[in-house]
Amino acid sequence: MTLTEVSQVKLSDNDLSRESSPTHVYRSRISSNSKSLQEKDTKTALDRINKSISRSTTRIKKDTGKLRRKQLQQSLLRTTSTLQVKDGVSNYKKDFGYDLYTIDTEEIPAPMRQPEMQAMATDEVSDDCVVLFDLETTCTGSHAEITQIAAMKGDQRFNKYVLPTGNISTVAADKTGLSVQTTVQGSRILVHNGRRVAAGSIHSVLSEFISWLRSIQGTNITNGSKVILCGHNVRVFGMHAIISEAERCHLTQDLQAVVGGFMDTLPSLRQFLPGRDSYSQANLYRDIVNEECEGHNLVEDVSALAELVTVSGIPLEVLAQHTVTFLTAVERVCYLNEKNTRLKTLKGRLSTLSSATLNKIACSGLQYSHLKLVFRRGGEAALKHLLSEPISGTRTVRVSKDKQVHNQIIGHFREVLTQSSEV
Numbered sequence: 001m002t003l004t005e006v007s008q009v010k011l012s013d014n015d016l017s018r019e020s021s022p023t024h025v026y027r028s029r030i031s032s033n034s035k036s037l038q039e040k041d042t043k044t045a046l047d048r049i050n051k052s053i054s055r056s057t058t059r060i061k062k063d064t065g066k067l068r069r070k071q072l073q074q075s076l077l078r079t080t081s082t083l084q085v086k087d088g089v090s091n092y093k094k095d096f097g098y099d100l101y102t103i104d105t106e107e108i109p110a111p112m113r114q115p116e117m118q119a120m121a122t123d124e125v126s127d128d129c130v131v132l133f134d135l136e137t138t139c140t141g142s143h144a145e146i147t148q149i150a151a152m153k154g155d156q157r158f159n160k161y162v163l164p165t166g167n168i169s170t171v172a173a174d175k176t177g178l179s180v181q182t183t184v185q186g187s188r189i190l191v192h193n194g195r196r197v198a199a200g201s202i203h204s205v206l207s208e209f210i211s212w213l214r215s216i217q218g219t220n221i222t223n224g225s226k227v228i229l230c231g232h233n234v235r236v237f238g239m240h241a242i243i244s245e246a247e248r249c250h251l252t253q254d255l256q257a258v259v260g261g262f263m264d265t266l267p268s269l270r271q272f273l274p275g276r277d278s279y280s281q282a283n284l285y286r287d288i289v290n291e292e293c294e295g296h297n298l299v300e301d302v303s304a305l306a307e308l309v310t311v312s313g314i315p316l317e318v319l320a321q322h323t324v325t326f327l328t329a330v331e332r333v334c335y336l337n338e339k340n341t342r343l344k345t346l347k348g349r350l351s352t353l354s355s356a357t358l359n360k361i362a363c364s365g366l367q368y369s370h371l372k373l374v375f376r377r378g379g380e381a382a383l384k385h386l387l388s389e390p391i392s393g394t395r396t397v398r399v400s401k402d403k404q405v406h407n408q409i410i411g412h413f414r415e416v417l418t419q420s421s422e423v
């Protein structure tokens with residue numbers, strides 16, 4: 001071996017001994033271990049964070065699920081309670097069976113809306129169709145009975161008296177001069193200004209009136225249209241009275257066969273002559289015709305209305321805007337009659353409520369027995385829910401959200417409950 005090779009071997013041995021010295025090896029291990037620990041700690045920390053996030057997400061989902069289930073359960077409970085109260089099932093068993101001893105069959109009606117009155121079509125309105133008419137009645141309430149019918153079409157006239165089944169109010173008697181008296185023989189007769197007048201039953205007089213209208217339709221209307229009954233303030237009074245009497249006499253279909261609708265001169269003249277202080281027929285006649293209406297006489301009133309319409313020059317187009325079809329008029333009258341029947345059950349019992357609130361309760365389709373039934377089935381909560389029930393398609397509620405109204409009604413039934421074992 002040469003000296004050069006020996007020196008290279010020694011150099012390699014020295015280098016090897018230096019590189020493998022304890023100090024150098026220790027430092028290398030520390031550096032390697034430090035890196036491993038850092039990587040391990042970072043991985044552990046990340047795993048811990050991921051697990052924490054996963055647990056939080058799971059917990060949030062569980063809490064959200066529980067909340068949603070609770071909301072659905074509460075909604076189902078409210079719906080079930082509402083159905084129980086409205087449909088008459090007062091007790092649902094846990095096994096979804098029924099306790100037959102606590103079931104009643106009466107249902108609470110859905111909220112009602114007042115029917116809208118629809119105007120007649122333009123092609124249904126013509127001068128030939130218009131018949132002026134007026135009525136006298138026993139009173140102005142919903143149960144008013146007709147005592148006289150007067151109508152005219154050109155030179156053709158109709159005038160008949162009706163003997164009502166009840167008495168004529170003092171106010172109506174003073175206004176019309178009509179009264180019901182009893183003869184010595186015990187017969188009831190109709191008297192006008194102290195003189196007896198021939199009077200028939202409402203069925204016979206109304207049948208005669210329908211026949212007279214049919215003759216008007218046949219001789220004056222050539223296009224097959226129906227008669228339009230025109231009066232002053234007819235939408236408020238005359239329309240209601242004649243349809244109600246036709247209903248009671250079962251003559252509604254006969255009247256509908258000849259009458260297409262009603263025309264009101266009051267809103268028509270209010271539109272045509274704005275700014276007046278009064279739109280009563282007497283004042284309008286005095287100011288426009290320049291004459292005073294003579295004493296209250298139905299035939300003269302109808303003639304005065306005809307003259308008023310002619311002299312005022314009101315166009316048919318304006319009058320046509322204030323017409324009502326016969327069908328919608330019947331719907332409106334039936335609704336008002338049913339509402340008044342319900343209102344009677346509320347008055348005198350819920351005396352702490354205002355007339356407007358009582359009227360609103362009746363208009364919504366409820367009567368006293370319905371409120372009583374709901375309170376018996378579901379208590380205060382059910383009654384509050386019924387009164388504040390939203391009406392579909394509107395922003396209004398059935399009766400009221402007013403707590404004072406609720407408390408007054410609840411207080412009434414609490415008092416009834418204390419006086420009776422069953423409300």
